[in-house]
Amino acid sequence: MRAYLLKRLLLMIPTLVGITLVTYGIVRLAPGDPIEAMIRSQTGDINPKVMKENSDRIRQRLGLIEYHYLRDAVDRAWGAEEVQGRGTRVLRGAAVAVDKFYGIFLGYGRWIGHLARGDFGESIKYRTSSGSRNPLHLIVERIPVTATLNVISEIFIFFIAIPVGLAAAQYKGKWVDWGSSFVLLGLWSIPVILAGTVLLGFLGKGGMGWSLFPVAGLHAPDYEKYGFGRYFADLLWHSALPVVCLTYGGLAYLAKLGRASLLENLRADYVRTARAKGLPERRVVYHHALRNSLLPMITTMVLTLPGLIGGSIVVETIFSLPGMGLLYIGAARAYDLSVLMAETLIYGFLVLLFLIIGDILYAWADPRIRYE
C-alpha cells in the first residue's frame, strides 16, 4: 500500500507538468496579439510607437519573448518574404512554427524556474485588499468567498439529495420515486443564469417581489464593525440566494446515485439473507443496505471537494461575488498569465490529490479492494 501511494504521489509530478504545459501553450498560442489587444482595451487606441514600447515592456515582464532565429535564417538565405518562392515559404512557415514552440518551451521553463524559487509572478490585473499582486495571495483572498458558498451548498445537497434518493429507492415505482425524479430533473434543467436573475428579481432587495435578500456581495458594507454573531448572520443572509443557485442543480445527480446504489444493495444476497432471518424491514434497510449504499456516495463527495474552490462564473457575476470564478475568467480575458498558471497549478494539484484520497477511502471502505 505504501509503495502504491508513493508511486501515485510521484506520478502527480509529470501529470502536473503536463497540465500546466498544455495550459501555458494554449494561452501562448491564442490567435491575434493578446498583449496589444489588452493595452488597447485599457487605454483606447494609442500611438503605435507607444503601443510597441508598452507591449514590449509587458512581454518582457511576463517572460513572453518571441524568437525568430530560424525565420531570420530562412530570410537571410533566401531573401525577404515577398521574393520567396512557394517552397521557401512553406519552409519559412515551418521555421516560424518552430520558433514559436521554442519560445513557448523557454517561457514555460522560466515559469517553472521561478516557481521552484517560490515566485508565482505578479498579476497585471488584480490586487488584494492589502495591495499585493502575488497570484497566491489573490487566490488565498478569494478562496474563502467561493469555499463558503460551496461548503454551505454542498451540505444542503448532501442532506437533501441522499434522503430523497433513498426514499425513492425504497418506494421504487411509487409516487415518491417518480415525483422526486420529476422535480429534481426539472430543477437540474433550469439554467443558473435564469434562476439567479429570477431569484434576484423576486427575492432580492429593491426587486419586484419581496425585498428579502441583499443583491450583491457577501457582506454588508460596514461588516468590519460587527461582532461574531452578527457577522455570521449577515454572511448567511448574503449567501442565501447564491447558495440556492449553487444547490438546486446538484441535487439530481446525488439523489439518483443514492437511489441506484440502495436499489443495488436491496437486491443483494446479504439483504435477502437478512430478510430471510426475519429481521424487521426497517432494520434491513437502515442497518444493512443503507450503510453499504452510502459508500459510493462518500467517495463521490470526496471527488467533488476540489470543486469547492472552483467558483461559478455565472453565480459570481450575478451576485457580484469576488470569488475564484471571476478571478479565472477575468485573468483569462486580461491575459493575466501568472494568475492563470497559479490557478491551474493549484486546482490541478487539488484534483489529483483528492483522486488519491478518494481511492484510499474506497479501499478502506470496501475490503474487497486492494491496491498493490
Added chain:
Amino acid sequence: MAGGLPTFTPDQMGGTLRRNFNAEPQTLNPLCTKDVYGGMVNDYIFESLIERDFDTLEWQGLLADKWEVSPDGKIITFHLDPRAKFSDGRPVTADDVLFTYETMMNPGVDCRAAASYFEDCQKCEKVDERTIRFVWKKTYFKSLETSNLGVLPKHVYQFKDPNEFNKISDRLVGSGPYRFQQWKTGQQIVLVRNPNYWRRQPAFDRVTFRFILEDQAAVQALRAGELDEVAVPPEWWAKLQKEPGFREKFQMLRYRAPGGGYRYIAWNNARPLFADKRVRRAMTQLIWREQLMKYMRYGIGTVISGPFWTKSAQYDQGVKPWPYDRAAALRLLKEAGWEDRDGDGWLENAEGKRFEFEFSSVAASQEVRDMARIMSEEFRRAGIQMHVRAYEWSVFVTKLDNRDYDAIMLGWGGGGVEEDPYQIWHSSEIADRGSNHVGFKNAEADRLIEEARMTLDEKRRNDLYHRFHRLLHEEQPYTFMWQGESLIVLSPRIKGVQVHPLGLDWREWWIGKAAAEREEGVP
C-alpha cells in the same frame, strides 16, 4: 469656478455619496490608471491646474489662479494659487508640478500613453516657487489643455526606482476635497473628506464606490436605497421609463456630454471595392441609422454626420447625415458601375464580379452582431452580399493593424470638448499601424487638419473644422452611426442636481443632515 459652486449651510452638510462601478478598477495609481474607474476615483483626490466651466466650457482657475499663453501659443505659464495645499497641509508648489511632469515623462514609468501627448513639449520649467512654464516646440491649439496636469505632491511620491512608482495601487494623496481611506477587494472603495481642503468644502463626508457588476442588481440596490447613483444601459433606461411611478420618484438624467465617443462603420478605403466614394455613400444610404438606433438602442443617441462632439462649435450643424434612401443608393452604385447585369438579383460590375464583402465584428458584442444581421438583409435587398464574421478581440485588433478587412463596425471612445482629428484622419497615420486604419487619404483634408492645429483663433479654427467636416461627409470614409448619451439614475435623496453642457457636477450635490443621520451601514 469658485463662483459657480454653492456654499452649503450646516444643515446641508454630511452623509455619504454612494456610487457604483460595474467593474473593479485594476489599480489606483495617481498617474497611470488603466481604466475609467481609476480616473473617476482620482477626480476626487487630485486637482489640475485649470478646469473648464461646466456651463460656458471656458477655462477657469483651479490650482493655478492665473495663467498666460504667449501670442504664438508656444509658452504657457501657470501661476499657482498661494492658498493651494495638499491634504497633509503642505503647500502646492512649482516643484510639485515639475515632479508630476518629470514622473510622467520618465521612460520607466508605465505612463507612455499620456507621455506621448508631450512629444512636442520642449520643456517644463520652474520659474519661481509658484510659477511654472511649459515651452512647446510648435504652435498648437491644444497645448494649454495638454499642459493642464493633475498635480501630485512630490514629498509623498518621490522615488528612486520607477517600478516603485508603477507599483503604487492605492496610495493617493492630493490637493482635492477627499482623501483615500480604503479599498476592499470585491466590496468597495471609500474616500473621506479632506478636512484641510483649501477651497470651499463639498457637502458629503464620504464618497463610496461599490462594485455591483450586474445592471439588474445595481438598479435594485438603488431602489432599495443602498446606492445613490447608477449608470444604466439603454435597455434598462427604457424599462425604467415605463415602470409606473419610477420616473416620478427617481431622478432620471439623460444628456450628451463630451467624451462619449461615437460608433462608426469603416469601409476600407484601400480595398478596390470601397475606393470609390460613390460606393461608400451608397453604403451609408442603405443603412437606416435612425431605425437601427430606435430598435437596438431604444432611440437613445444622435445620428451624426461627422466625428466631433455634436454640442461643440467644431461640429457643423449644417451638415445633415445622409438619409436612408435605397433608390439614391442604387443610382450611385450604377454610376460607379455596379448593377444587376445578369438578372440574378446581385449587383455585378463590368467584369461580372459580384458585389460582396466581409463585415468583421467583435465576437463579444451581441449588439453589433444583431445590427449586422439587419444590415445584411438590407444590403441583400439592394443586391449586395455581406458576409458577417465575428472575431475574438485579439484577432480583430490584429486584422485592424494589418488593414486586413473590408468593413468593420467599431467605436471611438473619449474625445473632449475640443478634438484634434489628426490622429484618426491625417494620411501620415495610415502607415505604421496608426489610427487611420480606414486608409483615408485626402490632400485637402490633410491641409485643413494641419492648418487648424496651428490656428489659435477659435472662430477661424472652427471654420476650418467645418470645412473638414463637410469633406468627410462627401467622402464618407466611415458611415458615422451615432453618438451615445449618458444615462444616469439618481436617488431622490440627492439634492441640487443640474445637468450642464459638460455633464453632472457632483460638487453641487447634497443630501442634508437629516438624511445623513438615517444612513445605515456606513463603513
